[in-house]
Amino acid sequence: MAERDNGSGSEGRPLVSLRNVAKTYEVDGGSTVAALQSVSIDIADKQFVSLIGPSGCGKSTIMSIVAGLLEPSTGEVLIDGHPPARAREAHELGIVFQQPVLLPWRTIRANCRLLLEVAGLRSAETETRIQELLELVGLQDFADLHPNQLSGGMRQRAAIARALCLDPLLLLMDEPFAALDEFTRLQLNKELLRVWAQRRKTIIFVTHNIAEAVFLSDRVIAMSPRPGCVIEDLAIPLPRPRHPDVRYTKDYTDCVVHLQRLLESAIPVG
Amino acid sequence: MVLKSTIVRWRILGAALLLVMLLVSWQAGVVLFDVPGYLLPSPLEIAQALWNNHTTFAEHTLVTLGEVLIGLGVGILLGLALAVLMSWSPLLNNALYAPVLATQTTPIVAIAPILIIWFGVGLTPKVIIIAIFSFFPVLVNTLSGLQATSRQMVQLMKSVAASDWQIYRYVRIPMALPHVFAGLRLAAAAAVVGAIVVEWVSSTAGLGYLLILYQSRLNIDEAFATLVILMLLGVTVFALFAWLERRFSWQKRLGIE
Structure with a gap:
């Protein structure tokens, strides 16, 4: 075995x-x-x-x-x-918790952008990366909605995309x-x-x-x-x-x- | 959207109808039971008093409104600043807790004369007292709002080496906004009460001063008219903050309860 x-x-x-x-x-x-x-x-x-x-x-x-x-x-x-x-x-480091911990006032895309903004890495290139990651987790059609409009599974996908945005x-x-x-x-x-x-x-x-x-x-x-x-x-x-x-x-x-x-x-x- | 505005319209209509019914039955009651004017003036008499003294009322309303706005502004800034400091540092939280509580348990009516002795009858003691009345609801609500951010959200921010300031700027402060607005509305109402209290103790102008003056002269119609203006003033300031909340709170904008 x-x-x-x-x-x-x-x-x-x-x-x-x-x-x-x-x-x-x-x-x-x-x-x-x-x-x-x-x-x-x-x-x-x-x-x-x-x-x-x-x-x-x-x-x-x-x-x-x-x-x-x-x-x-x-x-x-x-x-x-x-x-x-x-x-x-x-x-x-990228972290995903049990709860998605998304910011309710930000769209899914803007939530993914959060850590990039904090890290001072926001650029046209990172915008493309966010788009690719949202497509990868199947959220491209929901990118401009807010977390309260998504199901629990979708929010968790968003959390995964966010964790990958910094390419950790x-x-x-x-x-x-x-x-x-x-x-x-x-x-x-x-x-x-x-x-x-x-x-x-x-x-x-x-x-x-x-x-x-x-x-x-x-x-x-x-x-x-x-x-x-x-x-x-x-x-x-x-x-x-x-x-x-x-x-x-x-x-x-x-x-x-x-x-x-x-x-x-x-x-x-x- | 159409449906929503229709509902709002009906609600306003309903409230207006209720008010009219109340005024009509008040008027009818006073006339029917022949209530003497020095006990309870009728709505028409109050309206007449308002009209006859409208320049006096306008003058004194402006004085009170000015005090309320300045005092409220100071109180809001004080409340917000203290909330950020107290949520940021447990040490400051412990140190400030007792003094802050003391400002609320001390009867304001008792310290107003002392402030007037110190600062004279000018604007300063009024602003201080209105600020004491209004900073507390802002502080309490903002503090609980700043603590509403989950531990995990903070950990997420720290995982990219975010500074304390960044955690406040991106997460804690926006997360606190709905609580802050609730505090602002309460503070607005409290500020008007504070203004009247301090004008009662000692002043030469303002609606509180007018109220004392009319009562001492048994001008009951005018006293009631002053009360009506005070009520409207409170509602107006409250409505201003409710409007700000609708305009600036993400929670209202997204319809999250």
């Missing part, structure tokens, strides 16, 4: 590297709670990696630490050899489809793969949906409940480009079942 893969592989320096990253929070009364316990992960360039685990396993904490929005208590994160702060300044090296997706209904989620899974095939980025994808993680990823990293640590690093041996029918193959089912068992055994019965 699937074999272990530490991700550093033969492609030289990893794009994202977490070295013994731990995070403890102070709670009232001076005691501390460990959210993350010494996590080390290397992610190669253009790799699609999912972080999976029960809620409270610190997957979103890892996301925030990689984005440089949260300082780790110990350890370090390097993105393309530099700390996250540098990656932010170089506009190498690394795309961080924090449970991007968790708030959508099952059909829309499947549809967007397929679309994400199509988009990724055309705009090849390194993606860190946080989810608690095992099937979704296996279908999308090159590699699935499973985490234990609090304090979070890596309990499995599984390479997904499914071919690319991935057809939805791949979900009916034995390799796919084996991966899903393996992860399912692992995560069930990791969660204390309560």
Whole structure:
């Protein structure tokens, strides 16, 4: 079945590297709670990696630490050899959250333009790029509408287009489809793969949906409940480009079942 | 669009009809039950008082309106500035919270005489008191509006190394606008109340001054006429801000509730 893969592989320096990253929070009364316990992960360039685990396993904490929005208590994160702060300044990060977080007073196109304006990169060339990305996510006919006029799935597509507008090296997706209904989620899974095939980025994808993680990823990293640590690093041996029918193959089912068992055994019965 | 304007027209017509009915029954009540004029003048008597003294009323209305506009302007600027500072820095928030609250719990009628001793009977104490009345609703609403931005939106902005100022300019301030407008409308109404209070305490002109004067002389028709003008003044200032809101608030423009 699937074999272990530490991700550093033969492609030289990893794009994202977490070295013994731990995070403890102070709670009232001076005691501390460990959210993350010494996590080390290397992610190669253009790799699609999912972080999976029960809620409270610190997957979103890892996301925030990689984005440089949260300082780790110990350890370090390097993105393309530099700390996250540098990656932010170089506009190498794209983020998609569970909620689309679009600005309601801006049109979809203007929402995509937001980060370019903030970064001072707006130009005729970026306008063309926005148009291409809106076409890529299928929103070209809705570009001049406001978010309240779009469905949840469309808003999430807009959020993906916005994240790609800066042409980042690394795309961080924090449970991007968790708030959508099952059909829309499947549809967007397929679309994400199509988009990724055309705009090849390194993606860190946080989810608690095992099937979704296996279908999308090159590699699935499973985490234990609090304090979070890596309990499995599984390479997904499914071919690319991935057809939805791949979900009916034995390799796919084996991966899903393996992860399912692992995560069930990791969660204390309560 | 046609439908909407028709509905609006009916609504205005309905309100006007109700007002007319109210005035007619008031007039009828006063005549029928022979209510003495020093208790309750009839609408016609009030209208007559308005007409007979219209130059006096115009003069004093201008004085009050001027005070209201200047005081309201100062109050709005103060409220907006404090809201931005307090939302930006938790330290300033803690430091300013108690003093701000104190301005609202202290009876204004009690501090007005002190301000008049300090600054004389001129415009300054009036502007200060009207500003005290009007900055608070602006501050409270703007503050909650500035905090309405989601944490994730801020994280998104920070992911491209946006400065604090950029986060305010692109996200927090526009996001706060609907709340700000709600605060402005309340402040406009409060400013008129503030103006009357300070004119009552001490002044030589303005509608509050007129009201005191007419009451002391038992000119009840004129006192009621003054009240009518005050009411109209409040409604006008309120309507001005409602118009600004329709014009400038993205929420109204997009029809989001």
